[in-house]
Amino acid sequence: MELIDGKYIADTIKQEIAETVKQMMAEGKKQPHLAAILVGHDGGSETYVAHKVKACEQCGFKSTLIRYEADVTESELIETIEKLNSDTDIDGFIVQLPLPKHISEQKIIEAIDYRKDVDGFHPINVGRMSIGLPCYLSATPAGIIELLARYNINTKGANCVVLGRSNIVGKPVASLMMQKHNPGDATVTVCHSATKNIKEICSQADIIIAALGSPGFVTEDMVKEGAVIIDVGTTRVPDATRKSGFRLRGDVDFDNVAPKCSFITPVPGGVGPMTIVSLMKNTLLAAQHAIY
Ligand code: GUN
Numbered sequence: 001m002e003l004i005d006g007k008y009i010a011d012t013i014k015q016e017i018a019e020t021v022k023q024m025m026a027e028g029k030k031q032p033h034l035a036a037i038l039v040g041h042d043g044g045s046e047t048y049v050a051h052k053v054k055a056c057e058q059c060g061f062k063s064t065l066i067r068y069e070a071d072v073t074e075s076e077l078i079e080t081i082e083k084l085n086s087d088t089d090i091d092g093f094i095v096q097l098p099l100p101k102h103i104s105e106q107k108i109i110e111a112i113d114y115r116k117d118v119d120g121f122h123p124i125n126v127g128r129m130s131i132g133l134p135c136y137l138s139a140t141p142a143g144i145i146e147l148l149a150r151y152n153i154n155t156k157g158a159n160c161v162v163l164g165r166s167n168i169v170g171k172p173v174a175s176l177m178m179q180k181h182n183p184g185d186a187t188v189t190v191c192h193s194a195t196k197n198i199k200e201i202c203s204q205a206d207i208i209i210a211a212l213g214s215p216g217f218v219t220e221d222m223v224k225e226g227a228v229i230i231d232v233g234t235t236r237v238p239d240a241t242r243k244s245g246f247r248l249r250g251d252v253d254f255d256n257v258a259p260k261c262s263f264i265t266p267v268p269g270g271v272g273p274m275t276i277v278s279l280m281k282n283t284l285l286a287a288q289h290a291i292y
Contacts, residue, residue, distance in 0.1 A: 001258055002151070004230075004265045006143070009150050010273035014058045017280055021060035024287070032287035033062040034118065034279075035084055035093035037077070039103070040070035044236065045096045048276075052094075055276045061283060064090070074103045078111045085113040092118030092136075092286040094279070097168075115292040118282035121168070130175050134291050136282045141173040143274025144209060144230055148183040151263060153207075153228055160186035161202050163218070163251065164211035169232055173209055198222075210251035220256040229257060229264040232271050248272075 025031060034056055038049045049065065056063035066080060077095070084093045093116055099105050109117075114124035120138035128135035137145075148155055160177045164170035170190060177186045186207065191198050202208055202222040210218050211232035223229065233251030250267030258264050265271055285291050 001261050002263050003258075004147055004151055004263050004270055006147060006265060006270040007273045009147060010277040013146075013277045014055060014280065017059040017277075017284055020284065025060070030089070030287070031060070031062050032283050033064070033089055033091050034283045035064040035066060035090050037066045037068070037080065037093065037095045039068045039072055039077070039096070039099055042098070044234075045098070049096050051276055052279060055280050056283075059280050059284070061280070070100045072100075072103075074107065077103065077108060081108065081111045085111075085116060090116065092116045092283045094119045116286060118279060118286055120172075120282065126167075126172065129172060132179055132181070136285070136291065137176070137278065138168060138172050139275045139278035139282070140169045140211075140232060140271060141176050142278040142281070143271055144173055144232070145176050145183050146278070147230070147265065147271070147274055148207075148228075153183070153263060155183040155207065156185040158186045158206040159204055160188045160207040160209065161205035162188060162190045162209045162211065163192075163198070163202075164213070164232075165190055165192045166211065169211040173211070177207075177209070212251050214251055215249040216251070216253040218252040218257060220253065220260060223257050223260050225260055226262045227260065229261050230271060231265050231267050234267060234272060 021032060036049050036052055038045060053063050053065055084090050095108050097105055109121045112122055114122040117125055118136055120136035125135040129137055162170050162174045174188045174190045177184055178188045189201055191201055199222050203224055205227055207228045209230045213233055213235055215235045215237060229252055231250035231252040234248045236246040237249045239247040248268050
């Protein structure tokens with residue numbers, strides 16, 4: 001069993017990005033600039049955004065954090081998005097999800113200029129991804145593909161089971177895993193809450209990508225000997241031994257599943273750091289006008 005070290009790969013890529021930025025600035029080009037909008041005080045969102053701001057520093061990017069209280073109106077948010085759309089110093093920006101219930105996430109996503117949509121959530125980027133055109137790939141799926149590539153994991157012809165059908169992870173990663181490309185070229189099955197025989201389907205999988213948000217869902221009896229396991233889950237579970245009072249738990253029963261695998265990602269330190277690095281890659285592409 002080999003542990004997939006997402007933190008190490010992410011640190012390596014951030015160093016590569018920082019080198020490129022140094023070179024760009026030596027050539028007199030502008031510093032890449034990412035903005036993030038954070039609404040409310042959700043603990044998970046606060047942590048993610050803090051990590052994104054720190055990653056910007058490590059990559060040599062400028063970052064701007066715009067905060068709103070949870071009672072901000074949809075039209076106030078859209079006004080800010082329109083300002084960011086036309087601000088020539090901002091290369092790309094994100095609105096951290098989830099948003100409070102009174103705001104339509106889809107309306108917000110569609111208000112973002114797709115050329116600055118470094119999260120890759122705008123329907124134009126999603127559509128371009130699904131037909132294999134250059135676009136901003138959404139961060140978690142792109143991070144998973146990068147890990148498979150850097151560990152030379154063969155995906156061609158593999159049975160890949162994706163657990164979860166979210167717009168952010170399940171659907172796009174399924175689409176990328178079946179693209180005519182390496183990594184990709186897999187036979188993909190997507191399982192979700194209405195799937196009848198998940199255990200049976202998983203036990204045939206060469207690769208399982210678990211993105212359900214259900215701690216410990218994937219158990220030893222669901223995993224084939226030698227399978228590759230990618231765990232996207234990051235649920236906060238109470239842990240009195242931690243200062244924070246919680247720890248992150250993945251969708252895979254790691255201790256029992258790991259001995260059966262050829263490769264497995266840990267939680268934390270697997271997919272999570274790669275997600276942030278994918279956002280940094282998209283921001284660099286935006287600053288270079290490499291896609292649009
Ligand atoms: N919430 C959970 N994951 C993400 C992400 O990748 N981007 C944004 N904007 N919000 C998220």
